[in-house]
Amino acid sequence: MKVGDLVKFRFIYNGCSLNGKRAMYLGEDIIKRSDGAIIVNHKVLEIGVSRPTIVDRTVLKYMEVLDESR
Secondary structure, three states, X not given: OOOOOEEEEOOOOOOOOOOOOEEEEEEEEXXXXXXXXXXXXXXXXXXXXXXXXXXXXXXXXXXXXXXXXX
């Protein structure tokens, strides 16, 4: 998966707002904590929404690339 790809979320869990939604993958969102730990999350922008959503790496397996616009 690359930045700019159109993705679709499969079923993640009951009540998850991302179930069945389409989004654009915006890439990694890295947090460097003061204790030296590095947390790697990922950003997606849902279709029709103005602010990106941050997901952790466990959600990546529920994302399917629809359009590889590279």
